[in-house]
Amino acid sequence: MAKVTMTVNGKPVAAEAEGRTLLSQYLREGLGLTGTHIGCDTSQCGACVVLVDGKAVKSCSALAMDLEGAEVRTVEGMANPDGSLGTIQQAFQDHHGLQCGFCTPGMVMSAAALLAENPKPSEAEIRHYLEGNLCRCTGYHNIVKAVLSASGQDVSQLGTVAAE
Amino acid sequence: MPKDGIGASSKRREDLRFLTGSGRYTDDMNLRGQAHVHFLRSEVAHGRIKAIDTTAAAAMPGVVRIFTAADFESVGGLPCGWQVTDRHGQPMQEPKHPVLADGKVRHVGDPIAAVVAETPEQARDAAEAIGVDIDELPAVIDMKAALKDGAPKVHDDLASNLCYDWGFVEENREAVNEAFDKAAHVVSLELVNNRLVANPMEPRVAVGDYDPWGDMHTLYTTSQNPHVIRLLMGAFVLGIPEHKLRVVAPDVGGGFGSKIFHYAEEAFCTFAAKALKRPVKWTASRSEAFISDAQGRDHVTKMELALDADHHFTAIRTETYANMGAYLSTFAPSVPTWLHGTLMAGNYRTPLIYVNVKAVFTNTVPVDAYRGAGRPEATFQLERAIDKAARELGVDPIELRRKNFIQPDQFPYQTPVAVVYDTGNYQATMDKMLQVADHAGFEARAAQSKARGKLRGFGIAHYIEACGIAPSNLVGQLGARAGLYESATVRVNATGSLTVMTGSHSHGQGHETTFAQVVAEMIGIDAGQVEIVHGDTANSPMGMGTYGSRSLAVGGSAIVRATNKIIDKAKKIAAHLLECAPEDIELKDGKFSVAGTDKSVEWAGVTLAAYVPHNYPLEELEPGLEETAFYDPSNFTYPAGAYGCEVEIDPETGKVAIVGFSAADDFGNIVNPMIVDGQVHGGLAQGIGQALMENCVYDKNGQLLSGSFMDYTMPRADDLPSYRVDHSCITPCTHNPLGVKGCGEAGAIGSPPAVVNAVIDALHRGGHTHVSHIDMPLTPARVWAAMQK
Known part of the structure; x- marks a missing residue:
């Protein structure tokens, strides 16, 4: 066991970790940030996606000890300073982009990473980017709609039968 | 009229905690x-x-x-x-x-x-x-092998691996056989309903x-x-x-059942x-x-449909092997029987039906209800057989369905498989789906696909389901060892807010939002005044929970009943305060008034009087304002709808792309259209997943080959289309107070046959007329192999 320090959601934090402690465990068990969820054990589902130094990372596939000094952002750090929902969070609520809420933290963080890279993604680009995040409730339609809307684009044509 | 009442697409209040990482899931508790x-x-x-x-x-x-x-x-x-x-x-x-x-x-x-x-x-x-x-x-994995003499027994103390051999309706067995002997056409299909893993x-x-x-x-x-x-x-x-x-x-x-x-x-x-x-x-x-986790589906069926010379359906005969796995999970025996056989009439007037189901123990994980539970299996058989019949007879699959639909003036309709459909209008949902799907423009789109070397097809399915599970006395006769009512306690607080305890449970459905809309509408107050509490046996009356698309139809009805009791009592209190007879009191927009006068008292004035009973008819009424109701439905509800799937196949690889999916559902009355859309989307994704990707596979020794997300193909965002969903066709349920039918499972029930029918249609249009069926999941390998003669 050793103490690992990071900056999480803008605050300096420290917690004990074993060599095998995953970032997801460090956040959940070490820091009590249970917004980051664990939905699988093969790095497939993306419920645990957080931003590490601005990049989307599946926190179940990173070791806490490797991230000494890293800057981490989790879903707990996505609201506006006054506590109201941030733009992406608000779009998810407005467009019913979540049902059970379990995949949602990972979806929100992946969406944040996408929009940072590509501020006006197409429907196809959103679907491709979110391929690493599984959702079993929404059928993705409203998640795609929420991300399109968060990027300031028109969502009214979603679902139109495509000619190609 | 409250702005978040019945019919409003209110945003979900539970989202605030889920979106900020403040949800409290069981693993978050230490x-x-x-x-x-x-x-x-x-x-x-x-x-x-x-x-x-x-x-x-x-x-x-x-x-x-x-x-x-x-x-x-x-x-x-x-x-x-x-x-x-x-x-x-x-x-x-x-x-x-x-x-x-x-x-x-x-x-x-x-x-x-x-x-x-x-x-x-x-x-x-x-x-x-x-x-x-x-x-x-030695392990037994294959169901038919498990029933052979001398097969290894999963349970040494049982006579065999046969859990039951069920016939329904057993008395019709001979009559059905005779109808087949006399039929002008018989269509037969061997179908596998692939085993799935719920994977919430x-x-x-x-x-x-x-x-x-x-x-x-x-x-x-x-x-x-x-x-x-x-x-x-x-x-x-x-x-x-x-x-x-x-x-x-x-x-x-x-949850999805699991x-x-x-x-x-x-x-x-x-x-x-x-x-x-x-x-x-x-x-x-x-x-x-x-x-x-208990797994889902896993049926192997021989389906036969008999038609007369005018293409009317005259009989259905099925033989199904249903996998129970190694033990009986809680409700496993009901799924291939009462949740499956009773739905074999579908939306059609087929006078004679016989369903045989052999439930089998194997050395696999137990199988139980998964979203739809028995009803997807029934719908798949029926809708695949009808499509095959249309193809063999050279008629339009839409017209063949229309010809055999139960007509709007035939409700209530007694099917030959025990259930009575209260309402429906299947012509209307079919019309609506074809419109939403722009079916008229399909040929032009197909020509464009062809020009690009792709095969385009359009598949339809019409489904019915029995939801709102269920009348307790009926299911008791059918073998249920539980009642299937639902409960609610409505506690009005002194200053007028309400706490509603429900036996239903939300695991994504948004009950905290929709149930509050119902109560708000009834009283005429803001939904923000109503808190919905669920999920704890310590603070809610005995209730049966959420599955079978029952929460609004059964749980919501219990809330309506309890709220009506509250309103009745509150009117008596208001009558006392306003010095009139209770019959003269009207409740509107959160205000009690004496009919025909300008005398009134606010909702909160009455609730305060109930808890501070200084001016109160104590000799006639107890203080306080809290009521409990239990609601046991008198029938199932029967949501129905038409689904249209448009696919494009790459003939080089056999890969199927879903390029359009349209749903026209009749769910009866709708409380929150936004949430209903979301329920349909999710169901469609699971149904399309079953049809194209998902498959739970064991090897011959019983090793699970699809034991992780690396091996079991979950549908991802880029595997699925955006959907067109419509629920404007409404025939309200006649026997529950909200007129609602339930929407949670429809997508998963109706979509698999629509997808498979679309693929077969595309292959036939592309000249691959020898393909009459492909077992799900329709992976590129399976489709490509089927295309090769």
């Missing part, structure tokens, strides 16, 4: 002094346990105690909640289902021992040090706690129905009376917490979920 359990599970599908050596493991760091079957001699096994009676009037064969494997292991994942340690890692490390000596036995994104979790001060047991668990778990586990497994057992299901991350059932891990954690006098927590890994 109790003081808690220990962790890891289950050592069987690596073989079938074997006799000769010895378990825990000596080395017990000495490992952090180990608190290791449990085996010997520790559970004094407790019962996991009960089955439904007894099916076979064709000959005999009860089904019902095996024992111990909490930990006793003498034999019967599937990969069967728990053999449980290690409780200070940390999850220590428990897992120690489990690896347990020595288990197992004599591996939250794996199962259980935390047991015990308070010796009051001899009180508490179980926190990922359940769709905490009261059912309390009853089953308390009464049948651990012998704990209800007043000493509290079951809490906090935020639950999806979290209805009572599982061994729940009983274990509750039992161990008392034995160890400290909380015991179990969190499933996804790999563990694949070998311990």
Whole structure:
């Protein structure tokens, strides 16, 4: 066991970790940030996606000890300073982009990473980017709609039968 | 009229916590002094346990105690909640289902021992040090092989691997055979309804706690129905009376049926917490979920449809083998029987139906209800057979359906398979779907696809489901060992806000929002004044939980009843305050007025009077304003709809792309259209997943080959289309107060045949006329292989 320090959601934090402690465990068990969820054990589902130094990372596939000094952002750090929902969070609520809420933290963080890279993604680009995040409730339609809307684009044509 | 009343697409209040990481799922809970359990599970599908050596493991760091079957001699096994009676009037064969494997292991994942340690890692490390000596036995995996004479028996004390041989309607068997003998056309199909894994994104979790001060047991668990778990586990497994057992299901991350059932891990954690006098927590890994959550579907069917010379359906005959897995999960026997056979009439006037189902034990994970449960299997058979009939007869599949639809003026409609449909208009949903799908423009789109070297096809399916489960007296006759009512307590607080306790459970459905809309509408107040409480046996009346698209139709009806009782009493209080007769009181927009006068009192004035009864008719009315109601439905509800799927196939690879999916559902009245859309989207994704991708596969030795998300293909965002969903066709349910039918399972029921029909249509249009069927999932390999003659 050793103490690992990071900056999480803008605050300096420290917690004990074993060599095998995953970032997801460090956040959940070490820091009590249970917004980051664990939905699988093969790095497939993306419920645990957080931003590490601005990049989307599946926190179940990173070791806490490797991230000494890293800057981490989790879903707990996505609201506006006054506590109201941030733009992406608000779009998810407005467009019913979540049902059970379990995949949602990972979806929100992946969406944040996408929009940072590509501020006006197409429907196809959103679907491709979110391929690493599984959702079993929404059928993705409203998640795609929420991300399109968060990027300031028109969502009214979603679902139109495509000619190609 | 409240702005968040019935019919409003109110945003969900629960989203605020889910979007900020403040949800409280079971794994987020950690109790003081808690220990962790890891289950050592069987690596073989079938074997006799000769010895378990825990000596080395017990000495490992952090180990608190290791449990085996010997520790559970004094407790019962996991009960089955439904007894099916076979064709000959005999009860089904019902095996024992111990909490930990006793003498034999019967599937990969069967728990053999449980290690409780200070940390999850220590428990897992120690489990690896347990020595288990197992004599591996031949496994039975294939259902038909399992029924052969001399096949290895999953349960030594049962006569065979046949759970039951069920016939429905048994009295019609000969008449159906005669109808087939006389038929002008007979269509026959061999169909596999592929085994699926529910895979809610939250794996199962259980935390047991015990308070010796009051001899009180508490179980926190990922359940769709905490009261059912309390009853089953308390009464049948651990012998704990209800007043000493509290079951809490906090935020639950999806269920789709798999979290209805009572599982061994729940009983274990509750039992161990008392034995160890400290909380015991179990969190499933996804790999563990694949070998311990009840799985779905897995039917093999021969379906036959008889038609007369005018193409009217005259009879249906089916023979289905239904996999039960190694044990009977809680409601497993009901799925291929009463949730399947009763739906074989579909939307059609077929006078004679005979359904035969053989339920079979195999050395696989138990199978139970998964979104739709029996109804997708029925719909798939029927809608595939009708499409095949249309093709063989050279008629339009839409017109063949229309010709045989139960017509709008024929409701209520008694089917030959026991149920009575109250309302519906199938021509209307078919029309609407064709419009939403721009069916008229299909040929032009197909020509464009052809120009690009792709094969385009359009497939339709029309489904019906029986939801709102269920009339208790009816299901009791059919073998259910539970009632299926729902409950609600409406507690009006002194200053006018309301706390509503419901026996329904939300694990993604948004009840906290929609149920509040219903109450707000009835009283005429803002929905923000209404709090919905669920998921804790300590604060809600006995209720049966959420599955079978029942929450609004049954749970919502209980809330309506309780709220009506509140309104009745509040009117009496208002009449006293306004010095008039209760019959003269009107409630509108949160205000009680005397009809025809300007005298009125606000809602909050009445509620305050109820709790501060200074000016109050105490001789006639008790103070307070709190009512409980139980609602037991008089019939199922019958949502129905038409689905249209448009696919494009790459003939080089066989890859199917869904380029359009349109749904026109009749769910009766709608409380929150936004949430209903979302329910349909999710169901469609699961149905399309079944049709194109998902498959739970065992090898011949019973090893699960699709045991992780790397092997079991879950639909991802780029596998699925955006959907066109319409629910403007409304024939309200006639027998519940809201006129609602339920929408949770429709998508998963109607979409698989629409997808397969579309693929077959595309192949035929592309000249591959020899392909009459491809078994799901329609992977590129299967489609490509089918295309080759």
